Amino acid sequence: MWLELIFCxxxxxxxxxxxxIPLRLVWWGGLIGMLIWLIYSSLPMYGLxxxxxxxxxxxxxxxxxxxxxxxxKVPVTTFTIPGIIPLVPGGRAYSSMLAIVExxxxxxxxxxVETLLQAGAIAGxxxxxxxIFSIGKGVGQRYETNH
Numbered sequence: 001m002w003l004e005l006i007f008c009x010x011x012x013x014x015x016x017x018x019x020x021i022p023l024r025l026v027w028w029g030g031l032i033g034m035l036i037w038l039i040y041s042s043l044p045m046y047g048l049x050x051x052x053x054x055x056x057x058x059x060x061x062x063x064x065x066x067x068x069x070x071x072x073k074v075p076v077t078t079f080t081i082p083g084i085i086p087l088v089p090g091g092r093a094y095s096s097m098l099a100i101v102e103x104x105x106x107x108x109x110x111x112x113v114e115t116l117l118q119a120g121a122i123a124g125x126x127x128x129x130x131x132i133f134s135i136g137k138g139v140g141q142r143y144e145t146n147h
Contacts, residue, residue, distance in 0.1 A: 001041075008037040008086050016082040028068060029082035036061045037086040051117045054087050058125025061087070066133045080126065089118045 012033025016026040036057045043053035065079035072078075092115045099108035 004041065005034045005037060009034045012082045012085055015085045019081055021078055021082065022074075025072060025074060025078055026082070028072070029079050032061055032064055032068075032079055032083035033086050035064065036083055040087060050114070051121045054089075054118045055121035055125045057087055058084055058122040059129050060125075062126045062129030063132065066129060084122060084126070087118075087122050089115045092118070 009030040013026050013030040016029040017023075021029060039060055040053050040057040043056060044050055048056075061083035062076075062080055065076050065083055068079050069076040092111055096108050096111035096115055099105075099111060
């Protein structure tokens with residue numbers, strides 16, 4: 001497990017560097033990536049599905065990124081994009097396409113549906129965290145413009 005977390009940290013930091021995140025902040029993204037992988041890989045051990053684990057992990061990534069972005073006074077995407085890198089189902093998408101090319105259609109469709117569900121769960125987790133951080137913003141702005 002520790003080896004997975006270390007590799008996840010290194011991979012997340014590497015993607016942060018690719019996305020031109022300032023070096024003073026890229027380590028925070030690596031820590032978020034480690035946390036997200038820990039959550040994503042631990043929840044199925046408790047009987048939860050991979051899709052649910054992806055949704056919870058994406059929510060935690062986005063929530064942590066929003067909080068850290070306010071604290072560090074940087075855009076949220078500075079932490080969100082590298083933070084969700086460990087969740088991206090690229091390997092599963094590849095396996096799905098490979099199964100279809102090898103004419104194993106039932107396996108390909110099954111893997112493809114799982115990939116789409118996981119991608120949707122990631123998006124849902126991100127949006128849910130965004131909605132929590134956006135709750136009070138619009139109300140105050142409308143009140144100020146009307147009075």
